[in-house]
Amino acid sequence: MATIYEVASMAGVSPSTVSRVLNGQNVSAEKARRVREAAKALSFTPSRIARTLRLQTSEVIALVIPDIENPFFTAMARGVEDVAQAAGYSVVLCNSDEDHAKEARYLDIAIEAKMAGVILAAAGDNCDLSGLIERNRPVVAVDRSPHGFDIDAVMVDNRAGGRTATAALQSQGFSRIACITGPRDVETAVHRADGWRDAARTTGPVDERYLKYADFRVDGGNKAMRELLAMPEPPDAVFVANNLMGVGALQVLAQSGQLPPALGVAVFGDLPFAPIAPMAITVIPLPARRLGVTAANLLLDRINGDDQPPRTIVLRNQAA
Amino acid sequence: MATIYEVASMAGVSPSTVSRVLNGQNVSAEKARRVREAAKALSFTPSRIARTLRLQTSEVIALVIPDIENPFFTAMARGVEDVAQAAGYSVVLCNSDEDHAKEARYLDIAIEAKMAGVILAAAGDNCDLSGLIERNRPVVAVDRSPHGFDIDAVMVDNRAGGRTATAALQSQGFSRIACITGPRDVETAVHRADGWRDAARTTGPVDERYLKYADFRVDGGNKAMRELLAMPEPPDAVFVANNLMGVGALQVLAQSGQLPPALGVAVFGDLPFAPIAPMAITVIPLPARRLGVTAANLLLDRINGDDQPPRTIVLRNQAA
DNA sequence: ACCCTGGCAGAAATCGATTTCACTCGTCAA
DNA sequence: TTGACGAGTGAAATCGATTTCTGCCAGGGT
Known part of the structure; x- marks a missing residue:
């Protein structure tokens, strides 16, 4: 691994000069040429580590x-x-x-x-x-x-998205709409659930038992969906607050033969590798x-x- | 950002000694204690950069x-x-x-x-x-x-997998089995196609027009599948050599209403987020x-x- | 003739950790 | 008593690039 010193001695200049050539500072044309030749001959790449330490x-x-x-x-x-x-x-x-x-x-x-x-x-x-x-x-x-x-932040409007998704289910005629969202300590999860609540409130009191906190993963969605189906009065639709939990929820619905449109489903975020059948699922796309x-x-x-x-x-x- | 020198002077020892304490070499108990205290007080973390440069x-x-x-x-x-x-x-x-x-x-x-x-x-x-x-x-x-x-390598048996997948389609009664594999210059792609050829040969001459090289991505599988369906005599089944192309191919089949079992499909690698309907797809799982x-x-x-x-x-x- | 300015280039300091070298003390065996 | 040995320690070299500090030299103004 060639160092700047070797390049310098091959080009007959000092390391400082080599550094200057590399960083585009004032160096005479002749020396610059010699340095560049030497650098190429030795296939020199400056050490990022040394550079980082210095800079x-x-x-x-x-x-x-x-x-x-x-x-x-x-x-x-x-x-x-x-x-x-x-x-x-x-x-x-x-x-x-x-x-x-x-x-x-x-x-x-x-x-x-x-x-x-x-x-x-x-x-x-x-x-x-x-x-x-x-x-x-x-x-x-x-x-x-x-x-x-x-600090700077780049976000999507989670609350509006949750509202839109839930409203879409309402306009499809569903009335007992559940929500599967992410962990309580994740802002996006809470906001999406807030959006759900916003929309739900427009048609009557919100039943908080229909709100499940899960973990934003497939298994979490799977488990939450099963819990919802096991309720005495199960929901007739569900708003799932992220893509992976959407997959999990759909797995359960497929097993129990309640795929949409039997049970309404809206998902926040594009379903990964959205496969096969363009099903009656409402998807709020995310500009990932x-x-x-x-x-x-x-x-x-x-x-x-x-x-x-x-x-x-x-x-x-x-x-x- | 505290350095080893500051720790040293706070502990009243030399930097060498600090380094030795940190790296578990022989240092008197008393000095070691002082060093550790100083390090904690200054919340010292050694610089990886400097360390890497040296080591x-x-x-x-x-x-x-x-x-x-x-x-x-x-x-x-x-x-x-x-x-x-x-x-x-x-x-x-x-x-x-x-x-x-x-x-x-x-x-x-x-x-x-x-x-x-x-x-x-x-x-x-x-x-x-x-x-x-x-x-x-x-x-x-x-x-x-x-x-x-x-060099060391960790592989799966691609050829055997291709063979198994294709044989599975054969045993399901399909006879004109196509293959969508990856780029020509990727070994795994070639080997999986070789496996397909192995199996295909057992029932007759191999029709190389049924072999499509694609790019291991969704779009590639999509395009290849469309080409296959557009052939004068389209295949009645297809072995797809990776998961993403499998998704792409299935998209096409869903659109054209030829989902399995209408047209046989075998895929090398688990379908991502394998959703919904446990369809009649042969999957060769991969221990990723x-x-x-x-x-x-x-x-x-x-x-x-x-x-x-x-x-x-x-x-x-x-x-x- | 003299001073100033500016371009160019080398020597040396710097970044922060590790490690070799050299030195001091004890301890123990001969 | 002396020499050997080993543990403990600090000074200084090292890793490789950048940058400041200096000095040299040429050109231009007075």
Whole structure:
């Protein structure tokens, strides 16, 4: 692995000069040529590690997501990646697995690997960003925004989405509409349920027994749906607050022969690999990729020194 | 951000001593105590960057996969992650997007970030591992093994799987069985097609027009299936060589009203979020997570100095 | 003739941890 | 009593790039 010193001695100049050539500073044409030749001959690549140690920053951004197996987040990751790569940044993907401890670990790593910034889809509302903020590392929240920190965020309008989905079921003639949402400590989950409540209230009192908190995963949706069906007076429709739980719920309904339109189903977020039969399911599409793109652009702005007050960007659910 | 020097001066010792305390070398009990107290008081974390520069290695392994949106690879990633984390390594996930140039870039990054090793699901057979090998960084191939490099690999028996899948269709009474496989330059794609050919040959000459090379993605499967249906004498069944193309093919069949069992379908790899109706689809399950676990263990062995000749581990398709 | 400015380039400091080297003390065996 | 040995410690070198600090030299203004 060639170092800058070897290049320097081969080109007959000092390491400083090599560095200057590489970073496009004033160097005489002749020496610049010699340096470039030497660098090519030795197939020299500057050590990022040394560079990072000196500069105290690196061209890497961390993307921390709670579930790498959820296509929503991977689509978002693609968006982030595309923007970041185009700007010359690498993205490292960190899967917090909805686990606060793992998440905290990754945030620590981001700090101390001197990463340029972090895009965070938090595992819960309470996560400690103080380390990053103290060290002045930009953070952009995406999809979920942690409490108590005034940072940039890119969100969708969860409450409106929940309302729309529930209203769609109502207009299909369903009246006992249940809701399966995510964990209580995840803002998006609560807001989507609020939207459900908003819509439900328009036709009468809200029966809170029809609200199930689950875990945003297939199994959680599966279990919650089974519980709902086992109620003395089961719902005649269900609003499921994310894609994976939607899959879980549909599994149960398929088993029990109550697929839509027998039992109404509305899902927040695109069903992954939406297969087969275009069924009578209401889907509130989510601009996953666009969330990632927007967050990445926001972060890059911050990295480049933009210091206006934090913004929260709310994307429309429908690509207009 | 506290440094080792600040800790040293607070504890009234030299930086060397601090380092020794942290790395568990011989230090008198009294000084060790003072160092630990100072470290805690300053909430000191050693800089990985500086450490990596000095040691020329870091506790990070790279996992390079060709498609982050394919649940097969994300499941694999989970396996890798779990093993690596347990051993104290961080995993950075790199999405090569089936693009050889991106893949090469990530391999470069792995080299020069001094990562401890690489687990690679290659974008194609021809990929250049010489950089890693020259620098003695362990590499484990998973799912696909690059040509021309004698390295550890964890594979499934693709040919046998293709054979089994096709035979299953035959035994269901189908006779004109097509095959949709992946890119020509991806070993797994070719082997799965070979398996199809093996089985097809048992009942007569193989019609190569029934073999479509696609791209291992939903759209590719979609397009290939449409082409097959448009043939003068369309097949009466199809073996699809990966999960995403399976989804694509099924989309087409659903549209044209030829879902199984009207037209036989066998898929290599679990259908993602296998939804709804347990249809008459033959699925060859793939131990995705186990591939990751096995690869990670292999890699950790190498990192820890194991230098027996490279091994190739072939996992059974069925969890026995 | 003299000073100032600005471009160019090398020496050396810097980033923060690890490790070698060298030195001091004790302890123990000869 | 002396030499050997080992544990404990600090000073300094090291990893590789960037950057400040200096100094040199040429060109232009007075």
